[in-house]
Amino acid sequence: MTTGQPSFPRQYARTQRFTLGAPRGYSLSPDGARVVFLRSPSGTDRAQRLWVLAVDEGREFTAADPQTLLAGADEELSAQERARRERTREGSAGIVDYAVDAAVELAAFTLSGRLFVCELRAGTTRELPVQGPVVDPRPSPDGRHVAFVADGRLCVVAADGGADGTGNGGADRVLAEPEGPGITWGLAEFIAAEEMGRHRGYWWSPQSDRILAARVDDSPVRRWWIADPAHPDREPAQIPYPAAGTDNADVTLALLGLDGSRTEVTWDRARYPYLARVHWSAAGPPLLLVQSRDQRDQRYLTVDTATGATRTVHDDEDEVWVEPFPGAPGWTPDGRLVRIADEGGARKLFVGDRPLTGAPLHVRAVLDIGEDDVLFSASGTDMKDIGVYRAWFRGSGDQGGWERVGGRPYPTVSSAVRGGAVVVLSQASAERPGARVEVIRLDADGGEKTLATIGSYAEEPALTARPRFALAGDREIPCAVLLPTGYTDADGPLPVLLDPYGGPHGQRVVAAHNAFLTSQWFADQGFAVLVADGRGTPGRSPGWEKAVSRDLAAVVLEDQVDALQALAETFPFDLERVAIRGWSFGGYLAGLAALRRPDVFHAAVVGAPVTDLRLYDTHYQERYLGHPAEEPAVYAANSLVTDEGLSGAVEPHRPVLIVHGLADDNVVVAHALRLSSALLAAGRPHEVLPLSGVTHMTPQEQVAENLLLLQVDFLKRSLGMERPAAR
CATH class of the missing domain: 2.140.10.30 (Dipeptidylpeptidase IV, N-terminal domain)
Known part of the structure; x- marks a missing residue:
């Protein structure tokens, strides 16, 4: 029977992981009167528009609509703009980014390499005729000029399109080429x-x-x-x-x-x-x-x-x-350095030489530096709870301490932008889809008043994620377990699917419903899904993150195994049928699991993996493993494709599906091809799924949808499960 509602894989792909239609990219005027943000007009429309919320009036209006400005023509992106979007993992279209002047009166943005400026009070937009294709335009703080990059040149033009006061008329001027x-x-x-x-x-x-x-x-x-x-x-x-x-x-x-x-x-x-x-x-x-x-x-x-x-x-x-760290360093108004640093086993916020925070807070980012306080994000004792806090460096709060902004009686994943005394606070939780976005006025004494909310046009997911949070084993590894919707104890043990990222800069176990939608969908196909954040992942402590130094492979794999075995005592895990899937670092981790611990793992989906660690970039790889010329044995031991790396690949051979985008310029397809060659040379059967024209972020709708379906088919086939059509 057909319900007319799209399947979850299709909905997940069409909505770009339910991000379309959700507000993002906020800017606030210094007086708190205007909130500028991006939002597409529906949960399936990729074209982001520029919006303004007049806070006192409670009125939202569209300041710039890309379809109107381009007269319905398709966007054309320059090579530099495509590269910028790949680096920021930007998959939508239209006005995907903008910049404002200091008063938040003027915004600048690009469409198809053309330069536009928007008067934000009036919501009027005009094009500035400059030589493009334009990349990253930014108004001057006084709003009189707009700088931009075109073909590697740094240029400037008068914001009003007229004479720029330099004797150059209204033409753009090259500052450096x-x-x-x-x-x-x-x-x-x-x-x-x-x-x-x-x-x-x-x-x-x-x-x-x-x-x-x-x-x-x-x-x-x-x-x-x-x-x-x-x-x-x-x-x-x-x-x-x-x-x-x-x-x-x-x-x-x-x-x-x-x-x-x-x-x-x-x-x-x-x-x-x-x-x-x-x-x-x-x-x-x-x-x-x-x-x-x-x-x-x-x-x-x-x-x-x-x-x-x-x-x-x-x-x-x-x-x-x-x-x-994001948002640091900076200056306080009286000229003291604001920074984040590790000290005494904690990640702290400093003003000058004085720490404003301490354990159990684990500071993540500076969000704003005010006249008397610093707004920042941090996690506490509960790592999945990421809150927005303020700490005072002078005035009535100068005695130390911090307090949470917009506190909820349940964990959240929160972020904020501030303008004067007004904050736009976004809070997601595990209890409901999406995020609640409020405009709040902060008082000097810590009081708060909600002034407005910003609505979302994002679609409601076709399923509800029900993560069960736990701390696993002696190391108390943060985990989430998802069981099939409607599961009861009478249903018996379930095949297990580990669904990690599991490495640096990638926390998966967070108090946000949408973070677990794909995991819940896999659970509804008949799996008990385990998401574990072992050592190396962020949000807990400096020591937790840095435990992977020079021993990346062994540490991250050990924590996945320990979490699985510890939680098998509590959850209905069938340890004779265990699979793992992952992308990027998660793909590397899945490859490790299949090759080095076939006694635990019985199948693996290895997506866009880094397999030869010498082929990944300098700043990332040398941080964790050192310089390959100085520590070649470390690279060999942690790679999947070297003799040393494969030496841990023991019997029995487990089914492996390698997936990789051929257009990936971050983790290039050579990683997957070298792994396939090494497995073939070792006589280890495996499957390879090349994705033509796909980069590291797989934004294409059909690819994203069918990739989920193909993974389920492979996993069920490999674990000997029945293979009805995926829901």
């Missing part, structure tokens, strides 16, 4: 965007008269070729890829004046080649966070804007590694 091939101005290099969380390459001065710009020379970086075997008539794409142990791009900075002046910024780039963070606000001079190549030392530098010279204001060192 490439001096040769492989050079760009104003863009983040590959590893900054992929691994450091820095997606920008230029920063306006608070006075709107200069720009601090990154010059990237990737000519030292080894070239790789990404071909499309399904279209042999097409020329392969050449990409610079800094694999572990090879040369990185050369990144420098310069201060570029609108008057044509140029001042080079200098620091010890031989010792600190990585530019991880840049901050420039009215509270102090430009701040740089630079790292050594081994990432055991990072320095906070201030820039003398007259000479370009830098001075160290703080130095963090760690015998394992140091970590850059």
Whole structure:
């Protein structure tokens, strides 16, 4: 019987994991009167629109509609824009990003490489005629100019489309242009965007008269070729890829004046080649966070804007590694350094040399620095509960301590953006789909008042996730278990499917309903699904994250096995039928499980895995395993395709399905092909599913839908389960 409702795999694919129609990308005016955000008009429409909420009126209106601005034409993306979206895992369309001036009166964005500006109070939009294709436009703080990147040039144009006060009429002006091939101005290099969380390459001065710009020379970086075997008539794409142990791009900075002046910024780039963070606000001079190549030392530098010279204001060192964090560093209004650092086994928020937080809080990001306090996100004793907090550094709260913002009587996954005394607070929970988004006024004494809510057009999922949270084993590994809808004890033991990410920067066990939708769907196909966050995953403690140093494979696999065996005492696990699936690091972990612990695991779906760790990028891989020239044995022992890596591959042979996108420029398909070759050479049967035209994030609707169905079919076949049509 047909209900007319799409299957979950189809709905999951069409809604882009239920993100379409949900509000995101908030900006607040300093007076809290306007909230700017992105949202598509329905749960299946990919085209994001720019919206404004007039808080006092409680009125939302569309400020910019891409379909109107493009007159219904399809979007055309430049190669640089496609690369930016891949790095940010952006799969939607329309206005996917924007930037505003200091007053949040003017927004700038691109569509099909064309530059548009929007007057946010009136909701009127116009195109600025500039030479494109335009990437990453940003208004000056005073709203008079818009800077942007086009073909590696950093340019500026008057925001009103008229004379820009420089004697150049209304035309765009080039502030810096490439001096040769492989050079760009104003863009983040590959590893900054992929691994450091820095997606920008230029920063306006608070006075709107200069720009601090990154010059990237990737000519030292080894070239790789990404071909499309399904279209042999097409020329392969050449990409610079800094694999572990090879040369990185050369990144420098310069201060570029609108008057044509140029001042080079200098620091010890031989010792600190990585530019991880840049901050420039009215509270102090430009701040740089630079790292050594081994990432055991990072320095906070201030820039003398007259000479370009830098001075160290703080130095963090760690015998394992140091970590850059979102939103830090920054300045308080009275000129004190705001940073996040590990101290005494805890991850703390510091203002100057003074810690504002301590255990059990595990600080994750700085969200805003106010006149008297810092807004930040953190997890506490309950790792799945990620809250928004404020801590005071002066005034009535200067005696220390912190408090939660928008507290709920249940765990949440929360984030926030602040403008003045007003906060946009987004809170997801395990109890219901999506997130509740509220506009809240914060009082100086810690009081709160809800001013408005921002609605979501996201679709309701066709199923309800019911995670059961637990701490497994002696190490108290955070876990979630999902059983089939309607399961009772009389149904008996179930085949088990482990569904981890299980590695650095990827927490799966969180208090958010939608995080478990795919796991619940797999459970409804007849599995007991286990999601476990072992050592190496974020949110618990520095020691928990850094336990994987130089021993990545053994540690992460051990925790998956321990969690499975510990929870088998409580949940209906059939340990004679255990499978594992994963993507990216999770795919690597699934490969480890099938090859090294076939006594525990009976089948594996290995998706987009990193198999030869020498083929992944410098900043990520060298952080955990060191330099391959200095520690070759570490790379060999942790890889899946080396003799040492396969030496742990013991009998019996278990069914393995390797899945990989042929257009992946992050984890290139060579990883999957080398694993397949190694398995074939070892006489180990396996299956390979190549995905033509698919990158690392698999945004295509048909691919995302059918990939779920094919995995279920493989798992049921491999575990000897009945194979009715997946629901």
